[in-house]
Amino acid sequence: MLTGGNVESPRQFVGIVACVALAFPMATVAGTNFDVCLANLQNGTFGVGVDVGGTDDHGYPVNVSVATGMTYSLCVQACGVGQEPFxxxxxxxxxxxxxxxxxxxxxxxxxxxxxKLDNLESVLLTVxxxxxAAYSLFLTVLNSRWVTKRFEKYTYPNVANAIRILSSLQQSPIRVMKEGGLLASLIVLPDNDKWWTELAKLINYTHxxxxxxxxxxxxxxxxxxxxxxxxxxxxxxxxxxxxxxxxxxxxxxxxxxxxxxxxxxPKCDTVRLSDAIDRANKLAHVATESGEVVLLDETKPKALRAITLTLTKGDDLHRDEKCTPPVFNYARVFPWVQAVEDVSEAFQAASYHYDDQKPVDDSSDWALVKSGQKPDQSNRMGTRDQVIAYCTSLRLAKRYRSRWGPNVISRxxxxxxxxxxxxxxxxxxxxxxxxxxxxxxxxxxxxxxxxxxxxxxxxxxxxxxxxxxxxxxxxxxxxxxxxxxxxxxxxxxxxxxxxxxxxxxxxxxxxxxxxxxxxxxxxxxxxxxxxxxxxxxxxxxxxxxxxxxxxxxxxxxxxxxxxxxxxxxxxxxxxxxxxxxxxxxxxxxxxxx
Incomplete structure (x- = not known):
């Protein structure tokens, strides 16, 4: 199996189908014998000549003595409407x-x-x-490629892990929260580097x-x-x-x-995904108004996290989005793309400021680092408002954002x-x-x-x-x-x-x-x-x-x-x-x- 999820229902489905297949023909029953019908036709049982109903293999009338077939009306008359014996x-x-x-x-x-019903539904939808099934699979491939191309030009730390995480969460109802500086803190603060590394490792579990x-x-x-x-x-x-x-x-x-x-x-095991997100979120930090960095677990309710999964099935409109089997990826493409866009815009703004050598705290000077190295930690520290501003760009604010997502229709x-x-x-x-x-x-x-x-x-x-x-x-x-x-x-x-x-x-x-x-x-x-x-x-x-x-x-x-x-x-x-x-x-x- 690809995942450690519950697959009893799909196996039951296969078993039921096999039982039906084996139980259907219970015994050999008498029925039509077309070879006998043809022999009777050739022997003149139904008449002789060309007009009786004998045909060649192309349907043209022939003398019954050389016929290899018969018209449908003669077939019903000579052989009956039944099937050949099983x-x-x-x-x-x-x-x-x-x-x-x-x-x-x-x-x-x-x-x-x-x-189990979701697993059974996934089998029925695929078969x-x-x-x-082919649409959802190829759309997943195209989305992974798109998110990679989307992020590859960004220069801020943790871009590669962001690509891995977002690509892997295509099978999940991902939710991104920007309020209160949650997303900005996750991207900017050096204390959250471990969050990106740990989550990328935790969801890389499928054999x-x-x-x-x-x-x-x-x-x-x-x-x-x-x-x-x-x-x-x-x-x-x-x-x-x-x-x-x-x-x-x-x-x-x-x-x-x-x-x-x-x-x-595909990372579609509901239990493992939920556990991975919960374990990683225990490491998440957030900036405060004073500039102090604190653990989210100490200040915010569990529901308030930058990246979470909404697995609870409430609104019937979004039911399929919350089903993790990957055949349901067709239903998640739009919300997933919008979630990626939220993260992408924050990374893009942070990369703009980083490339311009602007620290998060605009009152301090930029601490130089060697080429190819991560920004100095002092360049990534600041108050909540400063962190939010660092992940905001006027260039992005002027850009129109479609409700569907960039290039999603072409994909x-x-x-x-x-x-x-x-x-x-x-x-x-x-x-x-x-x-x-x-x-x-x-x-x-x-x-x-x-x-x-x-x-x-x-x-x-x-x-x-x-x-x-x-x-x-x-x-x-x-x-x-x-x-x-x-x-x-x-x-x-x-x-x-x-x-x-x-x-x-x-x-x-x-x-x-x-x-x-x-x-x-x-x-x-x-x-x-x-x-x-x-x-x-x-x-x-x-x-x-x-x-x-x-x-x-x-x-x-x-x-x-x-x-x-x-x-x-x-x-x-x-x-x-x-x-x-x-x-x-x-x-x-x-x-x-």
């Missing part, structure tokens, strides 16, 4: 090879919340919307590449490669409609997501593009592999894959829009309380608030349904539930011209192999591109402290 040997082999390794890999996703994670990934990769090779070498026409080529491509998105989070090593756009590429690249590959498996066209299998990707995209859209509306409602509510009082709430704010909550709940509901649907659809494919006249005839696509191909010719086998190979390259290439982008942008070099 075969345990095929089901167990396909399920264990194509689907079970992916379900096991779900347990390697990062969780970490105290609440139900790979688009959202990324555990034996469990490496074993799970290796099992999935090896099983996937072996199964692909087997599917091409052990007779492609054997239970072709139950083949898991499409299923393997459909789930391939999970591999770059797990690898990406392992590389990022969201890039993360969205990569997430959609991963989702539709893997699903599109699965769709192509099934589409070109006779009978060609949109059938039950390809439609189920398409539905999965569409619902995944809808979930992502709903939750991202919800995060935007939450930010709008939060800032508008704050502004109107300042201007008009707490009793008045502007109607656009009320509408945004309500819409945000509805979109978030609807998105989660769809994600839960979609996560169960994708597993059930795969099980249906392996259990021959889709092996009936309606699904095999691609009625969705061909309508009145629907036909069911039962016997494959050598040319069809070659075409199917080509489609399968193309799908493998599309899915694998998409996953590799996503991982490459993550690796190129991750871990930017930190400035020297």
């Amino acid at each position: 075969q345990w040997a095929i089901f167990s082999q396909q399920f264990s090879s194509w689907l079970l390794p992916w379900l096991a890999l779900v347990s390697q996703l990062p969780f970490g919340a105290n609440d 139900g919307s790979p688009t959202l 990324t590449w555990s034996i469990s994670a490496v074993t799970s990934i290796a099992w999935v990769v090896i099983a996937y490669i072996f199964t692909i090779l087997s599917s091409f070498t052990v007779g492609i026409t054997n239970a072709i409609n139950s083949n898991g080529q499409g299923v393997g491509s459909l789930w391939l998105w999970l591999l770059p997501i797990v690898i990406g989070w392992l590389q990022i090593s 969201m756009f890039i993360a969205s593009a990569l997430a959609l590429m991963l989702q539709w690249g893997t699903t599109g590959a699965a769709f192509i592999q099934v589409w070109y498996t006779p009978t060609r066209g949109l059938g039950c299998r390809s439609a189920s894959y398409l539905l999965y990707a569409v619902l995944s995209t809808i979930v992502w859209m709903l939750l991202v829009i919800s995060s935007i509306l939450t930010r709008y409602a939060s800032t508008n509510q704050y502004i109107h309380i300042l201007l008009e009082g707490p009793a008045i709430r502007h109607w656009p704010t009320r509408a945004a608030r309500m819409t945000s909550i509805i979109f978030r709940r609807l998105g989660k509901l769809i994600a839960a349904i979609n996560s169960l649907w994708v597993v059930v659809a795969c099980i249906f494919q392996f259990a021959s539930v889709f092996d009936n006249c309606y699904c095999n005839s691609s009625v969705f696509y061909l309508h009145d011209h629907a036909y069911n191909v039962i016997a494959l010719l050598p040319g069809d086998v070659t075409s199917v192999k080509s489609a399968w190979v193309g799908g493998l390259f599309l899915a694998g290439g998409t996953a590799i591109i996503y991982v490459l982008f993550v690796n190129v942008l991750i871990d930017p070099p930190l400035p020297a402290d």
Whole structure:
């Protein structure tokens, strides 16, 4: 596991899915036998000639004696509407090879919340919307890079530790308090250097590449490669409609997501994060009006700290912001960026004054130090007002500050593009592999894959829009309380608030349904539930011209192999591109402290 958090719920989810999968086909049941139907058609049981309903592999009418398929109407008449009988040997082999390794890999996703429901939600959101999972992951990478670039030009001490801390707290509902000189004291006072060092060390706890994670990934990769090779070498026409080529491509998105989070090593363990913040804050000092430096624990309530976490779930509008599993990073991007901006502006102002060789106490002279060394401690001491003024700049005061944050929309756009590429690249590959498996066209299998990707995209859209509306409602509510009082709430704010909550709940509901649907659809494919006249005839696509191909010719086998190979390259290439982008942008070099 990535974290030491509570993961019973995700494991229960995987266990339930596996039990459902194994319990679904309780026994072999009698059903349609398409080979017998085709033999009866060729023997003239339903008539002879071209007009009976026999077809070739492309749906053209042929004499029944050489037919390799039949029209949908004849299929229903000759074979019935039932499915082919469930075969345990095929089901167990396909399920264990194509689907079970992916379900096991779900347990390697990062969780970490105290609440089991939050951990279960994170699984359902990830499986139900790979688009959202890929979006949150890549947005985390881009945010870490942005905060590094934002701070690298600052020259005041503790910049590198500030970058580490702020990047690591993307999985947390961070709150920055500037009132009373709390933030300014944290940055300026030399007594707080230990706070920055200690917190950076305390939150650097996650072990990324555990034996469990490496074993799970290796099992999935090896099983996937072996199964692909087997599917091409052990007779492609054997239970072709139950083949898991499409299923393997459909789930391939999970591999770059797990690898990406392992590389990022998200700090999402609620207990450890809270403990780290509390332990570091015991070291925090604050400047007083007299210029004396005192411990905050001796003068201020515990809630009054420069940097804290708001983990208590109160307002329903901000619920997802307080959930630490990293799939919820989509909901934290705006408040996190604003918190970073608060810290950045204070560091920037302090760096301006430091570069101009101005001490905190403007009545004293600047104590010179050698190049590359930290400012002399005497340059960093002063009264509370002087410390606050040192972290304030007229150049920054004139700058307009957006409610959204600098460049956040462009980062969201890039993360969205990569997430959609991963989702539709893997699903599109699965769709192509099934589409070109006779009978060609949109059938039950390809439609189920398409539905999965569409619902995944809808979930992502709903939750991202919800995060935007939450930010709008939060800032508008704050502004109107300042201007008009707490009793008045502007109607656009009320509408945004309500819409945000509805979109978030609807998105989660769809994600839960979609996560169960994708597993059930795969099980249906392996259990021959889709092996009936309606699904095999691609009625969705061909309508009145629907036909069911039962016997494959050598040319069809070659075409199917080509489609399968193309799908493998599309899915694998998409996953590799996503991982490459993550690796190129991750871990930017930190400035020297």
